[in-house]
Amino acid sequence: MRRLCRCGQEMNFGFRLVMFENKFQIDRVPIFECDSCDFYEVLPFVKPDLLDLLNQLKQQDVKGRVYFTEVNELADVLYELFRKWTKADSVLFEAMLEQHCEERINLLLDLYGCAQKMNDENWMKEIASRLATLSKFVKERQFMGAK
Numbered sequence: 001m002r003r004l005c006r007c008g009q010e011m012n013f014g015f016r017l018v019m020f021e022n023k024f025q026i027d028r029v030p031i032f033e034c035d036s037c038d039f040y041e042v043l044p045f046v047k048p049d050l051l052d053l054l055n056q057l058k059q060q061d062v063k064g065r066v067y068f069t070e071v072n073e074l075a076d077v078l079y080e081l082f083r084k085w086t087k088a089d090s091v092l093f094e095a096m097l098e099q100h101c102e103e104r105i106n107l108l109l110d111l112y113g114c115a116q117k118m119n120d121e122n123w124m125k126e127i128a129s130r131l132a133t134l135s136k137f138v139k140e141r142q143f144m145g146a147k
C-alpha cells in the first residue's frame with residue numbers, strides 16, 4: 001500500500017472521517033495521508049463508491065454519520081486488517097490483504113449459496129454486489145502484479 005505524495009514523501013495508509021459540504025459525514029474511509037504537508041487522498045479504488053454513497057446521502061438527506069465500512073466490502077476487509085496491523089509491516093499488510101480478500105470472497109460465496117437455496121432474490125442481489133467490489137479489486141491487483 002505504498003503511494004507517493006505530490007511533495008515526494010511517502011504517504012501513510014489509514015482511515016478517517018470525511019466531511020462533505022459541512023453536513024454529510026462518512027467515517028472509516030480508507031485514505032493515504034502525508035505527514036509532511038497534511039495532504040490526504042481517498043484510496044483511488046474506492047473513490048467512485050464513496051461518491052455514489054455521497055449521492056445517496058444527498059438524495060435521502062441523511063445527515064448523521066455513516067460508516068463506509070458498512071456499505072463497502074473492500075473498506076470493511078481493509079479496516080479489519082488495519083486494526084490488527086502494525087505499521088512496520090507494510091509487506092505483510094499486502095500479503096495479508098490478499099488472503100483476507102480471498103477469505104471474505106469465500107465466505108460471501110457460501111452465503112450466496114444459502115440465499116440461492118432459500119430463493120431469496122434480494123439477498124442474492126446484495127451479496128452479489130458485495131462480491132463484485134472485492135473480486136474487482138483482487139483482479140486489478142493481480143493484473144498490476146503481472147506487469
Ligand SMILES: [Zn+2]
Nearest residue numbers: 005007034037
Ligand atoms: Zn506531502
